Amino acid sequence: MIEKKLCQNPACQQENGVNSKFCLKCGHKFTQSTQHVSQKELLQKNISSIKALVKEIKVPSFINRKILILTGAIVALVLITVIVLGMTSSNKSEILDTLERVTVSGDVDNLYDIFTIDEVTELEEQVYKDYLENNDVGLTANSLVEAIEYLHESDQALVYASSQYSYADEFKVTMTKKLGIFKSYEIQPIKYEVTAVANEDDIELVFDEQDISLSTDSEIVIGEYLPGKYPYTLFWENLLGSTKEEREVYVAPTELNELDGRVSYYKVALENDEFPELDYYINGEKKDTTNYVEDGMLLVPEGADFELTASFEEDGVLYESETLLIDGSSYYTFEFPKYNENIQAESAKQNAYKYIDSLINSYLSIYTSGDIGNLSTVISEDAPFLKEQTKYLQGLIEKDIQLAINHFEILNMTEIRTGSYTVSVRESYTIQKPNKSAEEMIQESIYGVDIIDGVFYITSLKLANN
Structure with a gap:
C-alpha cells in the first residue's frame, strides 16, 4: 500500500x-x-472506529435484533466502501509525489509511467521519450505539478499545460470526481495529426512500419502521433532510375507535421539551344523522357544513379554524346565531339570562304585596272604565277586591251589540305580591243589559294576547260 x-x-x-x-x-x-500512515493503516483505523460506533448505539428492546444486526452490517459496509473508494480513487498525492521526484531526478521513464496514453508503437514511445528529454524532463514535471494544483484549487475539470520550452499546449490535464466527492487526476499527452504529400506519381514512404503510397499533388492523413523526431524512407522507381532517401519528420505543436514525399531534380543542361530534339538512352536503353524535359533541360530525379547518353540526327548525320555518369550530385552538360568538330570545321570553312571571296575580288580589281605593282599583294611572291601574270598583264597594256569585271561567283571551294584550297570561280568580263566593239567574255577559272603566315594568297590560276 x-x-x-x-x-x-x-x-x-x-x-x-x-x-x-x-x-x-x-x-x-x-x-x-x-507520522507516515499507509492506506492499510488508515483503513484499519477507520474500520475500528466504525465498529466502536456501532457498539455504542443503544437499541430499543422492541426492535428485532436480527434486523438491527443486518442494518448495522449494511451501514458498516457502505461506510467501508466509501472510505476505500475515496482512498483508492484520489490519486493526487501519488501523482504529485512522482512529479516531485522527477523534478529532481529528471527520470523520463517515471514521468512517462504516470501518463494516460492510447496504444503506441515501440518507435513512438522511444521518440516521445527522447522528445521529453530534449525539452528538460524536470521543467516539464514542474509545469504539470502547477497544472494539477490549479485544478485542485479551482475545482475545474480540464486545463492544458506545456513544457517550459513550448508556447503551445502539449498536455491535457483533467480532474474527475467519483461519487461527486473524490477527485482523480489524469495527464494525457496531446497527439498531433501527421499527413503525407508528394509531387510525383508512384512515391512510396515507409513510416513506423507503414507502407504509404502517394501520387502527384496527393495529401493523406497518416494518423496522430506523439511529439518527436521520426525517421522514414522514401522510395521512387522512375523512368530515370531508382531513388531511395532517408528522411525525418519533426512532430510538434508548432510544426507542419508533414511527411515530405516530394522529390527534387538536378538539371542536365544541353550544350546550346541549336540542337534538335534529342533521343535519350538510360544505361544504353532508349527512353521516352518527354515528361522529364523542361526548357531544354533534362530533369534528373535527385538520388538517381545511371549512365546517360543522347543523340540527334542532322543533315543525315547521327551525332552521339559522350556518356554521362549521373549520380544526382551535380549539374551536367551533354557534349557531342563529332558535332563540335563539324561545327568548327564549318565555321573555319565559312571564314575561309569570306577571306577567299575578298581575295579574288581584290585580284580581279587589280587585274582589270592594270595595276601591276599591286599584284604581289594578292599573289604569293614565291609563286611562279606572279611572274606569269605580271608578264601577261604587261602584254594587255601594250596592246591597249582594256578589261572590266562585271561580276564573279564562287562555284566551289575545296580544302585539299590544311590551309590550302582549290576554288572554282565563274567570271564575266567586258573586253574592249582597239577599233573593235566591246565584247562580253564568260569563263570559269580555277584558283589555287594558300594561307601563308596567316594571310590568304593566290598561288595559281588556270581556266577550267584547259
Whole structure:
C-alpha cells in the first residue's frame, strides 16, 4: 500500500505524499516526527472506529435484533466502501509525489509511467521519450505539478499545460470526481495529426512500419502521433532510375507535421539551344523522357544513379554524346565531339570562304585596272604565277586591251589540305580591243589559294576547260 503523511494541523488532517515537506491543502510545514500512515493503516483505523460506533448505539428492546444486526452490517459496509473508494480513487498525492521526484531526478521513464496514453508503437514511445528529454524532463514535471494544483484549487475539470520550452499546449490535464466527492487526476499527452504529400506519381514512404503510397499533388492523413523526431524512407522507381532517401519528420505543436514525399531534380543542361530534339538512352536503353524535359533541360530525379547518353540526327548525320555518369550530385552538360568538330570545321570553312571571296575580288580589281605593282599583294611572291601574270598583264597594256569585271561567283571551294584550297570561280568580263566593239567574255577559272603566315594568297590560276 502507498504510504501517506497526515497533516499535523488538527483542523486539516489532509493526506500528503510521504516525501512532501508541507501540506498541499493548508500549507502547514511538516516536522521530522510527522507520522507516515499507509492506506492499510488508515483503513484499519477507520474500520475500528466504525465498529466502536456501532457498539455504542443503544437499541430499543422492541426492535428485532436480527434486523438491527443486518442494518448495522449494511451501514458498516457502505461506510467501508466509501472510505476505500475515496482512498483508492484520489490519486493526487501519488501523482504529485512522482512529479516531485522527477523534478529532481529528471527520470523520463517515471514521468512517462504516470501518463494516460492510447496504444503506441515501440518507435513512438522511444521518440516521445527522447522528445521529453530534449525539452528538460524536470521543467516539464514542474509545469504539470502547477497544472494539477490549479485544478485542485479551482475545482475545474480540464486545463492544458506545456513544457517550459513550448508556447503551445502539449498536455491535457483533467480532474474527475467519483461519487461527486473524490477527485482523480489524469495527464494525457496531446497527439498531433501527421499527413503525407508528394509531387510525383508512384512515391512510396515507409513510416513506423507503414507502407504509404502517394501520387502527384496527393495529401493523406497518416494518423496522430506523439511529439518527436521520426525517421522514414522514401522510395521512387522512375523512368530515370531508382531513388531511395532517408528522411525525418519533426512532430510538434508548432510544426507542419508533414511527411515530405516530394522529390527534387538536378538539371542536365544541353550544350546550346541549336540542337534538335534529342533521343535519350538510360544505361544504353532508349527512353521516352518527354515528361522529364523542361526548357531544354533534362530533369534528373535527385538520388538517381545511371549512365546517360543522347543523340540527334542532322543533315543525315547521327551525332552521339559522350556518356554521362549521373549520380544526382551535380549539374551536367551533354557534349557531342563529332558535332563540335563539324561545327568548327564549318565555321573555319565559312571564314575561309569570306577571306577567299575578298581575295579574288581584290585580284580581279587589280587585274582589270592594270595595276601591276599591286599584284604581289594578292599573289604569293614565291609563286611562279606572279611572274606569269605580271608578264601577261604587261602584254594587255601594250596592246591597249582594256578589261572590266562585271561580276564573279564562287562555284566551289575545296580544302585539299590544311590551309590550302582549290576554288572554282565563274567570271564575266567586258573586253574592249582597239577599233573593235566591246565584247562580253564568260569563263570559269580555277584558283589555287594558300594561307601563308596567316594571310590568304593566290598561288595559281588556270581556266577550267584547259
